[in-house]
Amino acid sequence: MCSSKDAKVAIVMGSDSDLPTLKGCIKLLQDFNIKVDVMVCSAHRTPDKASEFAKKAEENGIDVIIAAAGKAAHLPGVLAAYTTLPVIGVPIKSSTLDGMDALLSIVQMPSGIPVATVAIDGAENAAILAVQILSVGYPGLREEMKAFKQKLAKKVEEKNTALQSKFVDGKWDI
Numbered sequence: 071m072c073s074s075k076d077a078k079v080a081i082v083m084g085s086d087s088d089l090p091t092l093k094g095c096i097k098l099l100q101d102f103n104i105k106v107d108v109m110v111c112s113a114h115r116t117p118d119k120a121s122e123f124a125k126k127a128e129e130n131g132i133d134v135i136i137a138a139a140g141k142a143a144h145l146p147g148v149l150a151a152y153t154t155l156p157v158i159g160v161p162i163k164s165s166t167l168d169g170m171d172a173l174l175s176i177v178q179m180p181s182g183i184p185v186a187t188v189a190i191d192g193a194e195n196a197a198i199l200a201v202q203i204l205s206v207g208y209p210g211l212r213e214e215m216k217a218f219k220q221k222l223a224k225k226v227e228e229k230n231t232a233l234q235s236k237f238v239d240g241k242w243d244i
Contacts, residue, residue, distance in 0.1 A: 124152035
């Protein structure tokens with residue numbers, strides 16, 4: 071049985087300007103004790119580097135790739151074309167079309183080259199999806215994910231309790 075400390079996710083971003091969006095993703099993966107490699111690689115400006123990375127990802131111990139890009143956002147699809155590892159695409163919001171261009175570029179992959187896609191700037195969901203994918207091979211992560219989701223539910227209940235306390239004498243005190 072493998073320890074989750076053996077699990078490894080690569081986060082590849084098209085530009086270093088994407089890093090602020092990905093910080094929560096990196097932190098969340100590290101909170102699950104998953105090794106994280108982070109790099110900048112462009113599908114358009116460094117296509118040879120992108121293909122070489124993807125071809126060698128499994129050999130380099132990568133289990134899942136999270137690829138973030140804005141605008142034309144071809145990076146997740148290019149990486150998926152060169153590997154059989156799961157690729158999760160994170161469309162990055164740009165000033166041009168508010169990330170819709172990136173979302174559509176990532177989600178509209180041709181048959182045979184799937185890329186799981188999260189919401190625009192949804193990097194933390196990419197981390198959660200990566201942990202869920204990894205939990206198939208690292209069962210300890212499944213239990214950690216269950217505890218994580220229980221904490222999320224508890225926070226919602228606490229917020230509901232706080233909200234309900236504002237309902238006094240049949241009126242909302244907000």
